[in-house]
Amino acid sequence: MRISLMDGKLYRVCEWITRLAYVNLLWMVFTIIGLGIFGIAPATVALFTIIRKWIFFHDTEIPVLKTFAQTYKREFWRANRIGLLLMAMAYIFYIDIIYLAHVPPGWKLPFSVALLIIFLFYMVMLLYVFPIYVHYELRFWQYMKYAFLIGMANPLMTLVMLVSVGILLLVLMYIPGLIPFFSISTMALVVMGTALRVFGKMEEKQEMWQQGK
Numbered sequence: 001m002r003i004s005l006m007d008g009k010l011y012r013v014c015e016w017i018t019r020l021a022y023v024n025l026l027w028m029v030f031t032i033i034g035l036g037i038f039g040i041a042p043a044t045v046a047l048f049t050i051i052r053k054w055i056f057f058h059d060t061e062i063p064v065l066k067t068f069a070q071t072y073k074r075e076f077w078r079a080n081r082i083g084l085l086l087m088a089m090a091y092i093f094y095i096d097i098i099y100l101a102h103v104p105p106g107w108k109l110p111f112s113v114a115l116l117i118i119f120l121f122y123m124v125m126l127l128y129v130f131p132i133y134v135h136y137e138l139r140f141w142q143y144m145k146y147a148f149l150i151g152m153a154n155p156l157m158t159l160v161m162l163v164s165v166g167i168l169l170l171v172l173m174y175i176p177g178l179i180p181f182f183s184i185s186t187m188a189l190v191v192m193g194t195a196l197r198v199f200g201k202m203e204e205k206q207e208m209w210q211q212g213k
Contacts, residue, residue, distance in 0.1 A: 019060070023050055024185035026068050034076070041083020046071040047185065048134045051192045056135075081140060082129060089122060124151035127161050130188075131195035154198045164190045 027047045031039035046068045053059045053067070096115055103111050128147035132138070138146065151158045165187055172179055
């Protein structure tokens with residue numbers, strides 16, 4: 001009995017490893033199809049859509065390639081609006097870092113602190129924007145707004161996300177051979193799983209508040 005139970009758990013682990021490797025390769029292929037800069041956001045939306053179905057609906061029998069391709073095509077322009085905005089914000093932040101080298105010594109510390117705070121705010125928004133995008137139907141600017149507000153309103157879970165993603169990045173740095181198979185998909189799994197817990201708690205609180213009215 002114990003052996004069969006272990007075999008079942010090992011089989012499920014192998015299934016998840018295969019799934020994550022597959023969707024990671026799909027993400028890379030569809031990113032390339034979109035010429036990189038225009039493929040990242042729709043491919044990421046498609047990836048998060050698949051992982052949400054696996055976690056939230058426990059639907060592991062979905063046609064992965066078909067669902068990925070359909071989502072990529074359907075969300076291409078809409079997702080790129082968010083993706084290009086996030087890239088533009090990252091580029092501005094990069095320019096600010098370069099400018100930091102030319103800041104007078106007296107202003108270097110406060111300027112560095114301000115940049116660090118802005119970077120943390122950006123990371124919070126970046127972590128939540130794609131989970132919110134695939135879980136809720138909102139207007140364009142609401143995705144950005146709620147990604148930031150939800151992240152800041154749940155500091156513990158946001159910290160769990162940041163630390164988990166940081167650990168995964170360290171592992172990938174030490175074992176770069178994993179990058180083509182488990183980089184983006186594993187991070188998406190951690191982020192989507194944590195975000196769904198946050199959304200669930202928020203919805204429970206909202207239901208309790210409505211019942212108490």
